[in-house]
Amino acid sequence: MxxxxxxxxxxxxxxxxxxxxxxxxxxxxxxxxxxxxxxxxxxxxxxxxxxxxxxxxxxxxxxxxxxxxxxxxxxxxxxxxxxxxxxxxxxxxxxxxxxxxxxxxxxxxxxxxxxxxxxxxxxxxxxxxxxxxxxxxxxxxxxxxxxxxxxxxxxxxxxxxxxxxxxxxxxxxxxxxxxxxxxxxxxxxxxxxxxxxxxxxxxxxxxxxxxxxxxxxxxxxFLPSDADVAWAQRVIAAIDGAFGAVAVDGKLIDKPVVDRAKRLVAMHRRYATVD
Missing domain, CATH: 3.20.20.60 (Phosphoenolpyruvate-binding domains)
Structure with missing residues (x-):
């Protein structure tokens, strides 16, 4: 199911x-x-x-x-x-x-x-x-x-x-x-x-x-693109254990950006198990 x-x-x-x-x-x-x-x-x-x-x-x-x-x-x-x-x-x-x-x-x-x-x-x-x-x-x-x-x-x-x-x-x-x-x-x-x-x-x-x-x-x-997933993984890796301002691909990231990255990775994993 x-x-x-x-x-x-x-x-x-x-x-x-x-x-x-x-x-x-x-x-x-x-x-x-x-x-x-x-x-x-x-x-x-x-x-x-x-x-x-x-x-x-x-x-x-x-x-x-x-x-x-x-x-x-x-x-x-x-x-x-x-x-x-x-x-x-x-x-x-x-x-x-x-x-x-x-x-x-x-x-x-x-x-x-x-x-x-x-x-x-x-x-x-x-x-x-x-x-x-x-x-x-x-x-x-x-x-x-x-x-x-x-x-x-x-x-x-x-x-x-x-x-x-x-x-x-x-x-x-x-x-x-x-x-x-x-x-x-x-x-x-x-x-x-x-x-x-x-x-x-x-x-x-x-x-x-x-x-x-x-x-x-x-x-x-409806699947995130490979580029989107790779970006999201870089964001999540960058914030792991980080303090203060963090930049990914030259852009500062904040909580809404991190939340979007986590949603993309979760969606990728979720539908990968379905497909």
Whole structure:
């Protein structure tokens, strides 16, 4: 099971069980089996049974299930049937808009960690309250649906103000760094790497993926570069036992710089054990 916050979060349709193990073997840190958008209404009940049978016997969970939203006829049965399975590492709630949404889910989730998919204007406006919900471990940004709801055309600089809010509210609440939305162009790895690096620089810790080919690019983009790790190691070595002002590469270092260096080294070690 992944103990570091997941970088790559790969969606797989809940009615395609032949893809579950392939998704797990893709290198994705976490796999979201989707009962919502990826499954047609007439197939949702059957998909729920498929997921139950596939995950009931697992002892090393890497799967989160995106259940249907609270206002649907399928939500309650999704949670009842799947929350207690050993192979379910958590539940993701789509269209999360308020802390009460998660409180209602948490009461039935049997202690499973909760992931909130924020994809509406109401969800963003309620972030300060939403992040206080019991059981919540992480926010994910549903950029495509949010653009449609907000009437915003573009998912880069157009959404950066929202990204900042999600990072700050997550940080204040002690949640894992949030997860950025999908990049829909499956053929452009360079654009995906730029999108992921953009999210990382804004303080995000992961990215949603819609195809296995995206996983390796996303994982690599969240790793500190060799140059950054080497710099961080020089900083840590320089302060070991030092008194007074210390310079590294000709620049004075202070506590914030040292803290950043320690975070980089810790991240490098953490994900090296995962990869």
């Amino acid at each position: 992944i103990t570091a916050p997941a970088r790559s979060i790969l969606f797989v349709p809940g009615d395609r069980p032949e893809r579950f193990d392939k998704a797990r073997a893709s290198g994705a840190d976490l796999v979201v089996i989707d009962l919502e958008d990826a499954v047609l209404p007439e197939r949702k009940a059957a998909a729920r049974e498929v997921i139950h049978d596939a995950l009931a016997g697992l002892s090393d969970p890497r799967f989160v299930v995106r259940v249907n939203s609270l206002d649907t006829e399928w939500h309650a049965e999704d949670v009842r049937a799947l929350a207690g399975l050993s192979g379910v590492a958590g539940l993701m709630l789509p269209k999360t808009e308020r802390a009460g949404d998660l409180s209602a889910l948490q009461a039935a989730a049997r202690g499973k960690p909760l992931h909130a998919l924020v994809e509406t204007v109401a969800g963003v406006l309620n972030l300060a309250q939403l992040v206080t919900a019991p059981g919540l471990v992480r926010l994910s940004f549903g950029t495509v649906d949010f653009q449609a709801d907000a009437g915003i055309d573009g998912d880069a600089a157009e959404l950066d103000a929202i990204r900042t809010q999600m990072v700050l509210h997550s940080r204040a609440a002690g949640l894992d760094a949030p997860v950025d939305g999908v990049s829909t162009d499956l053929s452009d790895d360079a654009a995906l790497a730029r999108d992921t690096d953009h999210a990382r620089r804004f303080g995000f810790g992961g990215k949603l993926c819609v195809h296995p080919r995206q996983v390796a690019v996303v994982n690599a983009a």
